[in-house]
Amino acid sequence: MPAHEDKRVGLADAAALVPAGSTLALGGLSLNCSPMAFCRELVRAGVRDLELVAVVNGMGTDWLVGGGCVRRLLMGLTSFEGFGLAPNFRRAAQTKAIEVEEWSEHTLICALQAATAGVPYMPTRAGLGTDMLALHPHRTWEVVDERSGQRFVACGALQPDVAVVHVHEADRRGNARMHPKLVWFDTELVKAAKTVIVTAERIVETDSFRAAPEATAFPSFAVDHVVEAPRGAWPTACWPEYGYDGDFYRAYQQAARDRDAFAAFFAEHVGPLATGAPA
Amino acid sequence: MSDYELDELVVAALAREFPDDTVAFNGAVSFVPVCALMLARATHSPNLVWVAGSIAVDPQPTEIPESTLVSTLWDGATMLQSSVADFWAYAQSGRLNSFCFRGAQMDAHGNVNNTVIGAYDEPKIRLPGGGGMADLGCLVPRIYLWSTTHDTRTFVERLDFRSGLGWGDGGDHRERLGLSGGPVACVTNLAVLDFHPESRRMRLRSVHPGVSVEDVVAATGFELVIEGDVPETPAPSAEEVQLIRTLDPTGARRREFAAAR
Numbered sequence: 149m150p151a152h153e154d155k156r157v158g159l160a161d162a163a164a165l166v167p168a169g170s171t172l173a174l175g176g177l178s179l180n181c182s183p184m185a186f187c188r189e190l191v192r193a194g195v196r197d198l199e200l201v202a203v204v205n206g207m208g209t210d211w212l213v214g215g216g217c218v219r220r221l222l223m224g225l226t227s228f229e230g231f232g233l234a235p236n237f238r239r240a241a242q243t244k245a246i247e248v249e250e251w252s253e254h255t256l257i258c259a260l261q262a263a264t265a266g267v268p269y270m271p272t273r274a275g276l277g278t279d280m281l282a283l284h285p286h287r288t289w290e291v292v293d294e295r296s297g298q299r300f301v302a303c304g305a306l307q308p309d310v311a312v313v314h315v316h317e318a319d320r321r322g323n324a325r326m327h328p329k330l331v332w333f334d335t336e337l338v339k340a341a342k343t344v345i346v347t348a349e350r351i352v353e354t355d356s357f358r359a360a361p362e363a364t365a366f367p368s369f370a371v372d373h374v375v376e377a378p379r380g381a382w383p384t385a386c387w388p389e390y391g392y393d394g395d396f397y398r399a400y401q402q403a404a405r406d407r408d409a410f411a412a413f414f415a416e417h418v419g420p421l422a423t424g425a426p427a
Numbered sequence: 428m429s430d431y432e433l434d435e436l437v438v439a440a441l442a443r444e445f446p447d448d449t450v451a452f453n454g455a456v457s458f459v460p461v462c463a464l465m466l467a468r469a470t471h472s473p474n475l476v477w478v479a480g481s482i483a484v485d486p487q488p489t490e491i492p493e494s495t496l497v498s499t500l501w502d503g504a505t506m507l508q509s510s511v512a513d514f515w516a517y518a519q520s521g522r523l524n525s526f527c528f529r530g531a532q533m534d535a536h537g538n539v540n541n542t543v544i545g546a547y548d549e550p551k552i553r554l555p556g557g558g559g560m561a562d563l564g565c566l567v568p569r570i571y572l573w574s575t576t577h578d579t580r581t582f583v584e585r586l587d588f589r590s591g592l593g594w595g596d597g598g599d600h601r602e603r604l605g606l607s608g609g610p611v612a613c614v615t616n617l618a619v620l621d622f623h624p625e626s627r628r629m630r631l632r633s634v635h636p637g638v639s640v641e642d643v644v645a646a647t648g649f650e651l652v653i654e655g656d657v658p659e660t661p662a663p664s665a666e667e668v669q670l671i672r673t674l675d676p677t678g679a680r681r682r683e684f685a686a687a688r
Binding site (some may be wrong): 193251255 | 434455456458482489492493495497498499507509510511512515518519542547550551552553554555556557558559560561562563564566588589590591592595600601604605606651680
C-alpha cells in the first residue's frame with residue numbers, strides 16, 4: 149500500500165504559506181490557545197499587509213500588529229482582559245497604522261459560515277441597531293425579508309486564505325484533537341478557510357486517533373499542513389496542559405510603558421518591533 | 428460604619444436582579460457579574476444556570492482569575508461546550524436568556540459603547556471592542572448593565588459609538604427591529620436604575636447608602652426619570668457579604684473598582 153501523505157512541515161515553511169496580502173484567521177479565544185509560535189514566526193519572517201481575522205483575541209493580534217504584519221484587522225474583541233488593553237493594537241489603531249474593521253463575534257462567525265456554505269451571506273438578528281454595520285457596508289448590511297417582513301443583518305461571506313489553529317495532538321495525516329475537545333471558534337475557521345494549518349503540542353500516530361475517534365476535533369481531510377510546536381500556545385493557555393502565563397502578560401505590559409524597553413523586550417520574546425508600533 | 432465594602436454592595440444589588448429562571452453567561456472582564464451570578468445561585472435563585480465564558484455550564488469555581496473566559500472558572504462544570512458556535516445557537520434560540528454588559532459609555536436607553544472614545548476613524552482612545560455586545564444586545568431578552576464608574580464621562584447623552592444595543596432610540600424601537608426584551612436594570616457604584624416602561628429611559632430606582640439623588644443626577648450626563656421618593660438600596664446582609672468573600676476569595680471583583688477613575 150502506498151504511504152499516506154505526510155502533511156508535516158516546519159514552522160518556517162508553514163509561515164511561508166502566508167504571503168503578504170493574505171487574509172489570515174487566528175484560532176483561540178482571549179487568553180486561550182492561540183497559535184502563538186506561528187504568530188512569532190510570522191513576525192520574524194517579516195510578513196506584511198495581512199488582513200487579520202481575530203474574533204476574540206489579544207496577544208496574538210498584538211504580536212502581529214507590533215511586528216508590522218497587519219494592514220487591516222477584522223475583530224470582535226482585542227483585549228488582555230484583567231491584564232489591560234493590548235498596547236500595540238491600541239497605538240496602531242489610534243495612529244491609524246492599521247485599519248480596524250470592528251465586527252462582532254457572531255457576525256464574524258456568520259460570515260465564515262456563509263463562506264463555508266458557499267452562499268453570499270448568512271442572515272442573523274445580531275447587530276441590528278448598532279453602529280457596527282455602517283463600518284463595513286460592503287460586508288454587512290441590513291435586509292428585510294420579503295416574505296416575513298423581518299429585518300436581519302446579512303453577513304457577507306468571508307473566506308480566509310489561511311486559518312491557523314493550535315491543538316494538543318495531530319498525526320502526520322492531519323487528524324487533530326484537543327483534550328478535552330474545546331475548539332472555541334476554531335471549527336468555523338477550519339471549515340471556511342482555503343488553507344488550514346494546525347500547530348500541535350506533539351505529533352502522534354494515527355492509531356491513537358483510531359483508539360478514541362470521538363475525541364477528534366478536525367478530520368485529516370480538513371487540514372492541509374501540520375506543524376509540531378511544543379508549548380506553541382504560550383503565553384496563552386493550552387488547558388489543561390498549561391495555563392496562560394500571567395507573569396508574561398504583566399512583564400509585557402510593564403515593558404510597554406517605555407518605548408525602548410519594549411522594543412528590546414519584544415525583540416527578545418517575539419521579533420523585531422515595527423517602527424511606530426511600540427506603546 | 429458598615430460591615431461591607433462598596434464592591435460587595437454592588438455585587439449584592441446586581442445579584443438580586445437575577446430571577447430563578449435565569450440562564451446567563453458572562454463575557455470578558457466580567458468580574459462583578461460572575462460574582463453576582465454565583466451569589467444569586469447561592470441565595471434566592473438556586474435554579475439559576477450560569478455558563479462561564481460561553482464554555483462551562485453550571486461550574487463551581489473556587490476563585491475568580493484575571494480573565495473571566497479561562498479554565499479556572501470551569502471547575503465542577505456539568506458540561507464543557509466544545510464549540511462556541513453551540514453556545515451561539517442557544518443564545519439565538521432564547522434558551523440562554525440573560526447577559527451583563529458594561530461599557531466605557533452608556534446612554535439613557537441603555538445602549539453601550541466599548542469601541543472608541545472620539546470619532547471611529549480618529550479615535551482618541553481605542554477601546555477593546557464590542558466583542559459579543561452587538562450580538563447579545565439583540566439576541567438576549569434580559570440585559571443587565573453594570574458600571575463601577577458612574578460619572579458624566581460614562582453616562583453620556585450621546586455615545587461616540589453604539590457597540591451594543593439596549594433600548595435603541597427608546598419607546599418601541601426594539602419591537603420595530605423585531606427584537607424581544609431589552610435592558611432590565613443598571614447597577615452602578617452609586618445607584619440602581621431601571622427603565623421607564625414606555626419611554627425606555629433610565630429611571631432611578633434606588634440610591635446606595637450615603638449617596639443622594641442629587642449626587643446621582645450630577646454624575647449622570649443625561650436626564651434621568653425620577654418618580655417620587657427614591658428609596659435607599661438595601662445593604663447586603665451579613666450572609667451575602669460572607670458568601671461574596673467565600674465565592675471570590677481573592678477579591679477579583681475589586682479589579683473593576685481599582686480601575687475606577
